Amino acid sequence: MVTIKQVAVHAGVSFKTVSRVVNNDPTVKDINREKVLKAIKELGYRPNRAASLTRRKNSNIYAIIADELLSVPYTFDIIRGAQEIAWQKNKELLILNVNETQASIDRAIESLLEYRVEGVIYSAMYHRQVVVADELKKIPTILANCFPALNNFPCVVPDEQQAGEDITDALICKGYRRIAFLNLNEHIIAAKGRKQGVINSFKKHGLPLDDLLIESVIIGQADGSEISTSRESAARVIDEFKPDAIICGQDPMALEIYFVVHDKGMIVGKDIGIASFDDWGSIPQLLQPNLTTMALPHHAMGRWAMEYLIDQRTDIVHHSLPFKLIARDSF
C-alpha cells in the first residue's frame, strides 16, 4: 500500500502538505496542490481510513441496526432515508442487519463500539416495542419504527391514529358515508391506533357509528403463524354491511380485496371506494380505480432519525406526515 510519505517524496513536498491536500485544506498553494494530486494519481494512493481515525476525534461513522428489516421492502426505505441524509452530511453509514437473536445484536453493538460509531438508529421491521441493550446508552441512539420498552430512548414512530383519522377524513370528504375498515389484528400496535383514528374521524364529522364497521381480518393460527381472512371477510361485509367504501389495513390484503370487489363489481357497482394504508410502494398502482391511500413513507422516518442524530436537535421541523417524534433527554 502506498502511503502519504511516498506521495510526498514523489511530489517533492512534505508529507504534511499531502495530508492537507487529501483533507481539502485550502491553505495549500495551487502549484503544490497540482503536484500532489498528480503524484496521488500516478501512485494510486488511497488514504488509510484506519490510520486517519486514530488521530481524528470524530469517526464520522453512523450506523443503522436493521432488525431483519431488510426482508420487508417498505421498511428498507428507512435505510434509504437514513443513507440519504448521511451522504448529504458527508457521514458514513454502516448498515448492520441483525436477526432476532440476542447474539447477533450483541455482535452488532460490539462492532459499533469498536468502530467508534457516533450515532445509531435502531429500527424494526414493523411498528412495535423493543428492548434495547443498555450498551447503546453509550452512543447517541434513536429508534425508528419502534419504541423502547423502558421508555429510555428517543424514537420516531408512525402516528397510526393520525393516519387512520386522515384516511377516513379523505373518504368522508369524497362523499362516502358507510365505511368498512378491515383492520389488522388488534393486538398489533398499528391496528389499535388506526382503529381509534377511524372512529375519531367518524365522530368528528358527526356521522353515526352504525355506518362504520371495523373488523380484524388477520387470524392467529395454533402454530403461531397468521392467516388473512380478508377475502372472505370482504365478500361477506360487502354482501351484508353494504359499505360504500372499504379501508384496508394492509396492502396485500388490498390486493386481494381488489379481486373480490372486482368479482362483486357486477353486484355492488363499481363506485365502491377503497382506501389503503400505502406501505408497499408498487401495489397501489394495481388499484388505481377508486383508491385513496394514506402514505406512511418509511424513508421519512429514516431521514428524520438521522437528522436527529447528526444535528443533535430535538426541534426537528414538522414533516406534515403521520409520524411522531418522541424525544428524550438521552444525549
Place this chain on the structure above:
Amino acid sequence: MVTIKQVAVHAGVSFKTVSRVVNNDPTVKDINREKVLKAIKELGYRPNRAASLTRRKNSNIYAIIADELLSVPYTFDIIRGAQEIAWQKNKELLILNVNETQASIDRAIESLLEYRVEGVIYSAMYHRQVVVADELKKIPTILANCFPALNNFPCVVPDEQQAGEDITDALICKGYRRIAFLNLNEHIIAAKGRKQGVINSFKKHGLPLDDLLIESVIIGQADGSEISTSRESAARVIDEFKPDAIICGQDPMALEIYFVVHDKGMIVGKDIGIASFDDWGSIPQLLQPNLTTMALPHHAMGRWAMEYLIDQRTDIVHHSLPFKLIARDSF
C-alpha cells in the same frame, strides 16, 4: 475512551499482556488473563478497531455492494447468505447500498479502498449484465446475480435453464402432460434461459411440443414501465389451450394466477397443476394446493460468493441448486 494502557495499569500487567488477552493469544497465564478480563469489564474497555487496523496486515473486512438490491425482498437473501458465511468465518461484512448512479457507486468503491476491504461481492437486483468499475480489480471481487459485460470478473448466477428444466421435469413426473408456461418478457435473461430449459425437458421426455404453450405475459409500455397481463393470459390460456398444468415465471404473477385458477376452479377442476419459480419467500404459502416450486434461493448465491472470496478457491462444492459459478483467474 479507555485505552489498553489504562487497562494494563488497572490490572497490574503490561499493556502488551492486555493486547494478548484481547486477541485471544493462548500464551497468557490464566491468572493474568483473569486479572485483565476483570479490568476490561470494570473499565468498560473496548478495543479501538481503527488503531488495531493500522498495525494488522489484514482488515478482516469484506463488503457487499448492493445495487438497489435491498428494495426487492428475495434478493435481500443474497446479503443474508453472505453475512452468514462472513460471521461464521469471523469477518466483518460492510453492506453498501448504491443506486444506479455512477456517483454513488464510485463513492462506495472509494470507501472500500480506504477501509482496506479484502473482498467484494457486487450484486444486482435481478439477473442481468453489469459494467463493473475497473477500480475493483484491485480487490478480490465476485459478482452475484449478475455477470460482467467485459467478462473480466468471476460471478455466480442462477442457472435459469437448469431451473426451467427442473421445474418441468417435476411437473412431468407428477403426470402432467399439457403445460402452459407464462414467462417473463423474453428480453429478460431469466426468461430466455427458463424457456430453453422448459423446452429441453419436453424434448428429453419425448413429449410433443404441441402440448407446450409458452407465452410472455409482461408487456413493456410506451413510458418504459411494464405491466403484467398474466391474469388475462391465464384466463384465456385455460379456456383455449386447456393445460393441465401452468408454470409461472414470477411469483406475484403466480399469486394472480392462483385467483384465476380458483375462479375457474368450478370449470376446469381443481387438479390443474401450478408450478412457480420461487423467488419470493412467503407467497408460495398462499398457493399450497397443487403447487410445485423451483427454488432459486438467493441466499445460496450470497453464501457461495462469500466462500469464494474468503477461501479464495475456485473448486467450490456443487450446491445441487440451479446456480452456476463462472470463475476467472482474477485473483
Place this chain on the structure above:
DNA sequence: CTGTTAGCGCATTCAA
C-alpha cells in the same frame, strides 16, 4: 503557506 515534532492506540519484534 509549509514543514517539524509529537503521539493516537495498537501489534510486531525481539529480548528477557
Place this chain on the structure above:
DNA sequence: TTGAATGCGCTAACAG
C-alpha cells in the same frame, strides 16, 4: 510466559 522498544499511517499543534 512477559515486557520494552519500535513504528503503523496519519493528524494536531506549533513553529517557521
